[in-house]
Amino acid sequence: MLKKPDKLYFLTAGMPTATGKGSYPEAFDALRNLDLDGMEFEFVHGIKISQKSRSFAKENGKDLLLTAHGPFYINLNSKDESTTEASVQRIIDTARVGSEIGAYSITYHAAYYMGKDKETVYQQVKTKTKEILDVLEQEKINLWIRPETTGKATQWGDFEEIIRLSKEFEQVLPCIDFSHIHARTIGEYNTYDEFAHILDRIGTELGTFALENFHAHIAGIEYGDKGERQHVILKDSDLNYKELLKALKDFGVKGAVVCESPNIEIDAQILKEYYYSL
Numbered sequence: 001m002l003k004k005p006d007k008l009y010f011l012t013a014g015m016p017t018a019t020g021k022g023s024y025p026e027a028f029d030a031l032r033n034l035d036l037d038g039m040e041f042e043f044v045h046g047i048k049i050s051q052k053s054r055s056f057a058k059e060n061g062k063d064l065l066l067t068a069h070g071p072f073y074i075n076l077n078s079k080d081e082s083t084t085e086a087s088v089q090r091i092i093d094t095a096r097v098g099s100e101i102g103a104y105s106i107t108y109h110a111a112y113y114m115g116k117d118k119e120t121v122y123q124q125v126k127t128k129t130k131e132i133l134d135v136l137e138q139e140k141i142n143l144w145i146r147p148e149t150t151g152k153a154t155q156w157g158d159f160e161e162i163i164r165l166s167k168e169f170e171q172v173l174p175c176i177d178f179s180h181i182h183a184r185t186i187g188e189y190n191t192y193d194e195f196a197h198i199l200d201r202i203g204t205e206l207g208t209f210a211l212e213n214f215h216a217h218i219a220g221i222e223y224g225d226k227g228e229r230q231h232v233i234l235k236d237s238d239l240n241y242k243e244l245l246k247a248l249k250d251f252g253v254k255g256a257v258v259c260e261s262p263n264i265e266i267d268a269q270i271l272k273e274y275y276y277s278l
């Protein structure tokens with residue numbers, strides 16, 4: 001059964017910095033002490049987690065919401081067929097581990113355009129997504145598979161592409177990275193009305209269900225004329241997170257908000273505290 005969230009959970013992207021590269025038990029304790037609600041397992045540099053840690057997370061993370069982020073080295077549209085197939089495998093492996101730790105969903109950056117037109121790349125990503133979902137079905141792996149809205153113009157995965165793909169497959173829902181959307185549009189999507197537009201589109205296209213089973217990334221972000229440059233702390237970014245949280249609240253959004261700022265737990269707490277002050 002897919003976990004059905006009863007509220008908005010505030011997660012750190014990876015272990016809280018206070019635990020450094022410590023152990024999962026330390027990280028889970030730190031999250032609880034910080035009054036945070038869960039963690040995104042960062043497999044961005046490869047899926048490295050011991051069997052012991054997988055079992056630990058599944059048994060001891062029931063009061064938390066857990067998600068996983070796939071490797072950065074994924075491109076479902078590579079010019080090299082073997083890289084594309086390795087990318088399919090990396091997403092499947094992320095889902096397998098996600099399932100083993102009891103995760104609610106996994107997310108990843110699906111592809112690069114590689115100079116091809118948007119429709120061709122869309123069809124390629126769709127074909128590969130179907131291959132991934134077929135394996136997950138055989139293995140009875142039941143969690144949300146979420147391509148993420150990406151931050152750079154060279155990356156497949158603008159807001160409309162992610163919604164379109166989510167409409168095609170039951171097990172696919174968006175991971176909306178609001179900071180990426182803001183950076184990719186070079187400063188747009190930073191007002192209440194613009195955030196509401198995104199949520200309204202999701203509700204209209206995918207149904208209220210998608211808003212009640214949400215997965216978002218929020219971080220301070222720095223951007224230039226090609227989009228995302230780097231994540232920074234909320235205080236040093238122009239991201240209007242307060243209006244964003246208001247919109248999430250007004251639309252009754254439930255699920256995961258993962259904070260990816262460099263000071264992950266501090267900004268996650270800022271987000272959570274502001275959200276509950278509303």
Ligand SMILES: [Zn+2]
Nearest residue numbers: 069108109148
């Ligand atoms: Zn990401």
